[in-house]
Amino acid sequence: xxxxxVEDVHTYYxxxxxxxxxxxxxxxxxxxxxxxxxxxxxxxTLRSILQLTPPREGDxxxxxxxxxxxxxxxxxxxxxxxxxxxRRVFAHLTVExxxxxSVPPGSDEEAGLETAYEAFPDLRExxxxxxxxxxxxxxQMLSIARGLVNENDLLLVDExxxxxxxxxxxxxxxxxxxxxxxTTLLLVEQNLPLALDLADRFYVVDHGxxxxxxxxxxxxxxxxRFERLSA
Amino acid sequence: xxxxxxxxxxxxxxxxAKASLYAMMALxxxxxxxxxxxxxxxxxxxxxVGAYVAGLVMVTFAAxxxxxxxxxxxxxxxxxxxxLVGGVGAAMEVGLIRxxxxxxxIYQILLTFGVTLVLDELMRxxxxxxGQQPRADxxxxxxxKPSFVDGNVSVLGASIPALELFEVAFGVLVVVAVWAxxxxxxxxxxxxxxxxxxxxxxxxxxxxxxVFTVVFALGAGLxxxxxxxxxxxxxxxxxxxxxSETLLPAFVVVIVGGxxxxxxxxxxxxxxxxxxxxxxxxxNEGIITFxxxxxxxxxxxxxxxxxxxxxxxxxxxxxxxx
Numbered sequence: 001x002x003x004x005x006v007e008d009v010h011t012y013y014x015x016x017x018x019x020x021x022x023x024x025x026x027x028x029x030x031x032x033x034x035x036x037x038x039x040x041x042x043x044x045t046l047r048s049i050l051q052l053t054p055p056r057e058g059d060x061x062x063x064x065x066x067x068x069x070x071x072x073x074x075x076x077x078x079x080x081x082x083x084x085x086x087r088r089v090f091a092h093l094t095v096e097x098x099x100x101x102s103v104p105p106g107s108d109e110e111a112g113l114e115t116a117y118e119a120f121p122d123l124r125e126x127x128x129x130x131x132x133x134x135x136x137x138x139x140q141m142l143s144i145a146r147g148l149v150n151e152n153d154l155l156l157v158d159e160x161x162x163x164x165x166x167x168x169x170x171x172x173x174x175x176x177x178x179x180x181x182x183t184t185l186l187l188v189e190q191n192l193p194l195a196l197d198l199a200d201r202f203y204v205v206d207h208g209x210x211x212x213x214x215x216x217x218x219x220x221x222x223x224x225r226f227e228r229l230s231a
Numbered sequence: 232x233x234x235x236x237x238x239x240x241x242x243x244x245x246x247x248a249k250a251s252l253y254a255m256m257a258l259x260x261x262x263x264x265x266x267x268x269x270x271x272x273x274x275x276x277x278x279x280v281g282a283y284v285a286g287l288v289m290v291t292f293a294a295x296x297x298x299x300x301x302x303x304x305x306x307x308x309x310x311x312x313x314x315l316v317g318g319v320g321a322a323m324e325v326g327l328i329r330x331x332x333x334x335x336x337i338y339q340i341l342l343t344f345g346v347t348l349v350l351d352e353l354m355r356x357x358x359x360x361x362g363q364q365p366r367a368d369x370x371x372x373x374x375x376k377p378s379f380v381d382g383n384v385s386v387l388g389a390s391i392p393a394l395e396l397f398e399v400a401f402g403v404l405v406v407v408a409v410w411a412x413x414x415x416x417x418x419x420x421x422x423x424x425x426x427x428x429x430x431x432x433x434x435x436x437x438x439x440x441x442v443f444t445v446v447f448a449l450g451a452g453l454x455x456x457x458x459x460x461x462x463x464x465x466x467x468x469x470x471x472x473x474x475s476e477t478l479l480p481a482f483v484v485v486i487v488g489g490x491x492x493x494x495x496x497x498x499x500x501x502x503x504x505x506x507x508x509x510x511x512x513x514x515n516e517g518i519i520t521f522x523x524x525x526x527x528x529x530x531x532x533x534x535x536x537x538x539x540x541x542x543x544x545x546x547x548x549x550x551x552x553x
Contacts, residue, residue: 071440072433072434073434076434076435076436082431082434084434090424090431092427093423093427097424101437102435146435150435150436
């Protein structure tokens with residue numbers, strides 16, 4: 001049994017049929033990349049798993065249990081976390097408050113803060129600053145730190161390199177590699193070299209469907225399967 | 232010189248007392264808008280219900296008590312009004328408003344306006360049933376005011392109505408309590424996060440729906456608490472028109488402060504309260520003879536803020552909503 005099973009999921013925005021039968025599986029401990037062009041349904045797949053945009057048909061199973069019909073906070077309680085594409089830090093909360101909020105109730109907030117600051121030492125320096133005043137790279141670090149202390153077994157990571165300078169992207173990639181040592185990742189990423197570097201396997205999404213899949217081992221961006229996407 | 236200082240102190244305390252009342256009327260409204268994005272037009276009616284409920288407790292149990300006994304009964308009355316009106320708020324959110332979150336704001340406005348009509352008419356019927364006049368202040372409730380808030384106190388040579396000092400103390404206490412809740416507790420942190428991005432908060436494991444209910448109950452409870460304070464004030468008193476009389480200034484304070492912002496609401500309440508206090512003094516002294524000068528000045532502040540800074544003193548261009 002896979003940690004995450006997405007089976008023939010159909011999701012709509014109003015009358016717009018966005019996911020037309022997406023199926024994929026993620027094993028515990030894996031890093032799986034969802035790749036594809038803009039607007040093909042990668043982010044909607046993550047939103048459907050989280051029940052932020054619940055699917056109308058199909059099933060999403062986590063650790064064997066269906067997530068369909070649950071509230072998003074109940075999905076999060078089961079250990080599924082989210083690092084969204086535009087970071088979405090709470091701009092008017094301080095860095096420390098952003099991290100504290102992400103520590104699950106009942107867990108040690110101070111220990112959570114230490115975990116975040118050990119992973120991202122810069123955040124300690126900005127602990128009392130409003131998160132909205134941080135740079136894009138710093139906000140991405142905070143977003144990953146939130147996912148880290150949220151005690152998830154599976155993290156859904158959406159476009160972590162979007163809008164960041166190449167040097168910052170390298171830092172983000174290192175951070176995600178570190179997170180992946182303890183956490184399963186389902187990664188949406190348009191930066192193909194980064195996706196292939198981080199992931200064990202990949203799914204190619206096009207027009208709301210999975211059109212290709214495979215192991216990333218030995219695959220390069222020159223692979224004919226990606227040429228179409230890179231173009 | 233002493234006379235001038237006494238006048239300044241009198242006007243200042245009078246303004247701060249009004250500021251306290253305005254802050255209490257507006258805080259619940261701004262909390263609800265900040266998190267839920269709902270403009271609750273029933274807020275004034277909830278204040279009015281709070282005034283009657285607190286008055287009922289005082290008239291029934293505290294008539295004739297004085298000193299500490301009266302204070303204890305006032306605390307009980309305030310708690311009963313806060314809890315009961317908070318419960319009404321929770322029922323409103325769960326039973327009515329929750330169904331409309333995905334609709335345009337006009338649905339929520341119409342719904343809460345409908346609730347205000349229902350509450351006002353219900354209270355009118357109940358009050359008439361007991362032989363009272365709905366439009367007149369409930370004298371029995373006004374009469375439960377204990378002697379220590381009935382007289383005047385001398386401060387720096389000024390003769391200050393004790394009720395005004397009581398209102399200032401009570402208002403400061405409530406503002407500090409709400410501030411402490413929002414900034415010093417985990418639930419407050421959850422509320423502030425949910426106000427910014429309820430979807431992200433839910434993805435971090437926050438049961439946003441339950442937070443919505445709690446905040447609506449808290450906002451409504453604050454309206455009830457404001458009612459408990461207003462029942463003793465001769466300028467307000469428990470009456471059915473209290474609903475509309477309090478809704479308008481509450482909206483002005485919330486808009487001037489910036490919709491959904493705690494800090495802005497408190498600053499705006501002080502600003503509006505002080506302007507009200509000063510203009511009332513000028514009218515009472517015969518310097519200005521237009522009786523509606525306070526209301527005029529308050530609405531001029533509103534117009535000025537809307538023209539110069541439409542988002543309010545501490546507001547952002549866009550706040551609240553989903």
